[in-house]
Each structure stands twice: as structure tokens, then as C-alpha cells.
Amino acid sequence: MPAWIEHAVWWQVYPLGFVGAEPEARPREAGPLRRLPRLQGWLDYAVELGASGIALGPIFSAATHGYDTIDHYRIDPRLGDVGDFDAFVAAAHKRGLRVLLDGVFNHVGRDFPAFREVLREGAQAPLASWFRLSWPRGRGPGAVPDHANFEGHDALVALNHDEPSVVDYVAGVMDHWLRRGADGWRLDAAYAVPNRFWAEVLARVRAAHPEAYFLGEVIHGDYAGIVRATGLDAVTQYELWKAIWSGLNDRNLYELAHALERHNGFLDSFAPLTFVGNHDVTRIASRLADPRHLPHALAVLFCCGGTPSIYAGDEQAFRGVKEERAGGDDAVRPAFPEDPAGLAPYGWPIYRLHQSLIGLRRRHPWLHGARSTVLDLTNETLALACQSGAGRLLLALNLGEAGADLSAPGARAVEAGEAELIAAGAQARVRLPPHGWAILAA
Known part of the structure; x- marks a missing residue:
């Protein structure tokens, strides 16, 4: 774990939603729409909040929501181009903000070039081994294979992590953007990828970038064991997230106390990423049955050990309910105004509470390991x-x-x-x- 993470507080942003990008990819010939500069205009707001880093959601070329990647080496043209990325990173670093990228390496979109080749050429496609395929309708050109996917979503084509060239590809992508100025990676759906794959990739990337930070998205399971087996610096602490809102709503603080006891055990081997909201869950202001308990949730977040992350909008008491349907994330991934002056007045007291609690954490940096x-x-x-x-x-x-x-x-x-x-x-x-x-x- 790099030493700088001990002082980190992330402000997490889902860029495609934040800038109001259209829900589907732009045709390549249409050229980019430069929307990353709009997000760049919020960096001072993040600094004033007390954040020390920006954790970006997907920014690479994708078909829809960013998790169906088409090209890991190209900035999504709904956001801009590589020049806009370079300018964003430079502006963040000028303000002392680190930049964390979101890497989707468990699966790709159906328009990923190697998979398109499979659909055209059949089993003889040069990179057919990158995917876990079966061929019940024949193996020749034009035959459509069955493929492993992510959690039943046919549009999310699972990569074959046993294939050495997939290891090379993912390590190459991570290295490329770290060399371009990123400070680390959040690894999406890390729990769905074999530990041995991450161990090989991260050892290679860390050798070239010893100060980079690697966070894995893990929901259930043996958090400490996964960290040991993969070489990740940390995983997401969903156990504590659930115990915070559930314990408050049920007025059952025994649940929270039990989760904090388990959290102590995790801290013996790594510092989890702690949060009360992110781009995949109902916002904390909507989740809590009693709005008087929002400060309680924040007090737990900023007093317990780990690396805290604030999902953009939560610091303004944004509301939004995630639904299990197509487009069900839209309410928790809204467009933001052009600049902070466009925010509604009701959220600023919660913003100031965040500032106060982050300030307390800055005065007591040992809380990272508390x-x-x-x-x-x-x-x-x-x-x-x-x-x-x-x-x-x-x-x-x-x-x-x-x-x-x-x-x-x-x-x-x-x-x-x-x-x-x-x-x-x-x-x-x-x-x-x-x-x-x-x-x-x-």
C-alpha cells in the first residue's frame, strides 16, 4: 500500500452521468464531445470539501453505461479525448488531488473488437481464446457462439482469465494510463475474476508503478483472504456499508457494533475502502428511514479505520433509489449542474458537516488505522x-x-x-x- 493512501479521502464521480452524457455511444465518425472540462470545473469544490482524490467511474469508450467497454485505450467520445484526460489529470494534480481510474477487466461489451472478430470469423478468429465460448450452432464464419457473461447480462462478455494474452492485455492497459498520470485503479467486479489473474497482473504493474493504489470491488466473501491472494491494496467494505444504514434504520446498533468488530479484523491486514454510498446503491439520504440519522452515518464513516470515499452528491444530501431493472441506476447517477453555484440550497448544511468531519479526520490522521x-x-x-x-x-x-x-x-x-x-x-x-x-x- 502506498504511504499516501493513509491520508486519502476520495470524492467518487460517475462521469457519464455527472456530465449528462447520452445513454448510448457516439458513432466514431461523429467525433468527441468535450465534457471532461465540465467535471474539471468541480475540482475546487472537491478540494474545499476536503477530498484528496477523485475516484472516477468508467471513462473509456463503451457502448452504454461505461461497463461494456469497446476500447480501453480510448477515452469515451461522450466525455472527450485523450487531451481532455491529460488536462483533467494535470488540473487535479495541480490541486493536490490524486486520480483513481475504474478498470472493467472481468468483461467487455459485445462491440469489443476481438469479440466482433469472433462473430465474423467463428472459432478461427485470432483472439477467440480471449473468451469462454461454446459452439452449439457450428464453429465456422458467422456462427454465433454461446459465451460466458457477467451475472446473466448477455451484453457483458466475460474474458477468459486463464489466457496468458489476456493477462498481457490488462497489464498493458493499466500500465498505459498510469504512465499517463493516473494514480491507481479501482478494479470493477474484482470478485468475479480468479485471484491468480490479479496476482499476476498486479505484480507486473506494481513493479513499474510502486506508488500506485489498487482497489478491488468485492461485495461478499473473505476480504482479507482476497487481498492476500491477489496483491490488492484494499477491497470495498460492503459489510460495514450495510451495517451502518441497516443498524440505524432498525435501531439495532448491535448489528453495527458486530460489523465494526469484524472491521477491526480486516484492519489487521489491510485498510478497506469505507463508504455510505456509491454509484451502484441507493443514496444514503434515501436509504435512511429517519433523516435525523444521516449525521450518525457520517460520524461512523469518518471515525472508523480505512479509506473513506464520498459519492458525489451525497455531500449535498442528494436522494436517489436504485431499482433492479434496465436503467435502474439512473436515479443515483444524475447530471450535475454546470458548476457548484447551480446546486440547491438545501444541501449545503450537509456539505459543511462533511467538511467538519473530514477536517477532524485531517487533525487525527491516525484514524486511518483506528x-x-x-x-x-x-x-x-x-x-x-x-x-x-x-x-x-x-x-x-x-x-x-x-x-x-x-x-x-x-x-x-x-x-x-x-x-x-x-x-x-x-x-x-x-x-x-x-x-x-x-x-x-x-
Whole structure:
């Protein structure tokens, strides 16, 4: 893991949605529409938020939503061209922002040139071995094979990760864009790719780019085991994401406490990517049953160990529900205004809360490796000690309709939120108002 990630806070953007790109690819002869500069105009907003990096969704030439790639070496013409990419990276780096790219290497779109050759030439196509194919209708030119796909989506053609030239291809793509200025890669659907494939690719790429960061999208499974087997720096912490909103909605903070205990174990071997929202899930402001608990979710995110990521719009309390249907992601991937001045006024208090909590994290950089210890726990109340080395903060949450007194040994002062210290020293207690929260120096 590169040392710089210990201070990272990502602002995650889904570019095609952000700039209002049309849902389907532009014809090659039509030329690019230069929309990346529009996103570039939001970099100062990200800096003011407190972010240290921009985690981009797909930006490479694709048929529709960006995850059906046509050409990994070409910027999607709905966004611009390579010159626009270079300018974006230069502008980000000038502001001290890292740039993380989204690599879709489990599958490609049906218009990926090597697969088009298969459809034209049959089993004799030069790169037919790049795909997992069967030929029930014959193997000659024009025969349409059956192919492995991603989670039942026929338009997403799975690559054959046992093929050495696929290893070469993916390593080459990753190397190319890192040399062009990117600082790392998010690897989409990493859980669907054999660990041995990532181990070979990442060893090769890391040898040339030792300061690059590699994040794998993993939803379920043995997070620590996957990191060990692949050479990834981190994986996405979906367990904690679910426990945050579910524990708050059900007023079952035992669920959150259990997830944080498991999170401690992950921190023994890697620093997970933590989040309360991303481009694949219902927004946190829509997910929470009680809007008074949004600050509670953010307090957990910024006090626990790991590398926090904020999905663009969540810092403005954007709402949006993901639906399991074609186009069901559209509500969580909206177009943004031309610049921050076009944002609605209601979201700015949540933006300022993000600023405050990110500022707290900057003052306590040891939080990247902090473990959480339960001090006081009921269904509706939770007090935690968040600690790493000599650093120590306390986090207290109350989901109830009445005020609550919680054990807070060592609490000295309120750093964020609202609370009253009842006593000091080892017997200290903190009094929270109804639906209150606080982060305390200790």
C-alpha cells in the first residue's frame, strides 16, 4: 500500500452521468464531445470539501453505461479525448488531488473488437481464446457462439482469465494510463475474476508503478483472504456499508457494533475502502428511514479505520433509489449542474458537516488505522473508543426519542456534534440529546 493512501479521502464521480452524457455511444465518425472540462470545473469544490482524490467511474469508450467497454485505450467520445484526460489529470494534480481510474477487466461489451472478430470469423478468429465460448450452432464464419457473461447480462462478455494474452492485455492497459498520470485503479467486479489473474497482473504493474493504489470491488466473501491472494491494496467494505444504514434504520446498533468488530479484523491486514454510498446503491439520504440519522452515518464513516470515499452528491444530501431493472441506476447517477453555484440550497448544511468531519479526520490522521472498542451498547445507543497508538477519540450515538447517558471514560471535550460531559476521568459519562451524536477528545 502506498504511504499516501493513509491520508486519502476520495470524492467518487460517475462521469457519464455527472456530465449528462447520452445513454448510448457516439458513432466514431461523429467525433468527441468535450465534457471532461465540465467535471474539471468541480475540482475546487472537491478540494474545499476536503477530498484528496477523485475516484472516477468508467471513462473509456463503451457502448452504454461505461461497463461494456469497446476500447480501453480510448477515452469515451461522450466525455472527450485523450487531451481532455491529460488536462483533467494535470488540473487535479495541480490541486493536490490524486486520480483513481475504474478498470472493467472481468468483461467487455459485445462491440469489443476481438469479440466482433469472433462473430465474423467463428472459432478461427485470432483472439477467440480471449473468451469462454461454446459452439452449439457450428464453429465456422458467422456462427454465433454461446459465451460466458457477467451475472446473466448477455451484453457483458466475460474474458477468459486463464489466457496468458489476456493477462498481457490488462497489464498493458493499466500500465498505459498510469504512465499517463493516473494514480491507481479501482478494479470493477474484482470478485468475479480468479485471484491468480490479479496476482499476476498486479505484480507486473506494481513493479513499474510502486506508488500506485489498487482497489478491488468485492461485495461478499473473505476480504482479507482476497487481498492476500491477489496483491490488492484494499477491497470495498460492503459489510460495514450495510451495517451502518441497516443498524440505524432498525435501531439495532448491535448489528453495527458486530460489523465494526469484524472491521477491526480486516484492519489487521489491510485498510478497506469505507463508504455510505456509491454509484451502484441507493443514496444514503434515501436509504435512511429517519433523516435525523444521516449525521450518525457520517460520524461512523469518518471515525472508523480505512479509506473513506464520498459519492458525489451525497455531500449535498442528494436522494436517489436504485431499482433492479434496465436503467435502474439512473436515479443515483444524475447530471450535475454546470458548476457548484447551480446546486440547491438545501444541501449545503450537509456539505459543511462533511467538511467538519473530514477536517477532524485531517487533525487525527491516525484514524486511518483506528480500531473500534465498544464502551456502551443498547439497541438505540452506542459509545465507541476509536484508537490507534496514542491517538484516541470517542464516538457516541443515540437513536432514541429520549436523551441518553453513555459511558465515556477519558472524555475531555466535544470535538463534533452535541453532548454534555457529566463527569471526567475514568468515570466520565456523556449525555446526548434525542437522536444526538458526538465525537469527543479523550
